[in-house]
Amino acid sequence: MPKINGKDRPKPNLAPDAVAREVAPPGEDERCAFRPLVLGALAKEGIAWRTVFENGSFDATASTVRVGLAVTAWLASTVPDDLEVLSALAGLPALPTFAICLRLPATVQPVVEAFTQYLLQTMAPDTAVSINA
Known part of the structure; x- marks a missing residue:
């Protein structure tokens, strides 16, 4: 289990057979350029999801992900060092290059x-x- 500040950080349920994934969608609202692509990729793969957090603050979203409540999509160059980029083994669809x-x-x-x-x-x-x- 990954550690943050010396403490174990739980991971959200990412099993391929999960009924719903906990997601913090990118962007604060429908105007986000990434949001329709991310949600469209989930829909295309038939992956049920639910929003557990929605806020325009990068730091607030990162905190939600850090405590294991959700996953989110960011540009690879913006992922904080203490968080991991999930591989295809997580059962999530690949996203386009931005x-x-x-x-x-x-x-x-x-x-x-x-x-x-x-x-x-x-x-x-x-x-x-x-x-x-």
């Missing part, structure tokens, strides 16, 4: 350029980033 596209005007303020560089430097090496001016 890319981040940052659209900038032809000329930008120095703070925007600095923020852009920060994003590029902090993203995981396997995260596709496209910058359009």
Whole structure:
């Protein structure tokens, strides 16, 4: 069992024959670009699920996952180090690869350029980033 701060962390029931999976859907509402893809993948596989937590706060969602109440979907580069990315053995459907596209005007303020560089430097090496001016 994984440990957090030296304590065992329970895992949610991920058995393939589970009647319902506990899920904290990504995004705070229907406007989230990832939400329909995640929920669609569950539906396509006939996996019953129920929402146990819904909040726009990344930290609050991470806490829900940490205590074993749910699983959620995040960009791989945003998964906290103390949480694990589930493999296909968990019985959950594969999700598509996502890319981040940052659209900038032809000329930008120095703070925007600095923020852009920060994003590029902090993203995981396997995260596709496209910058359009």
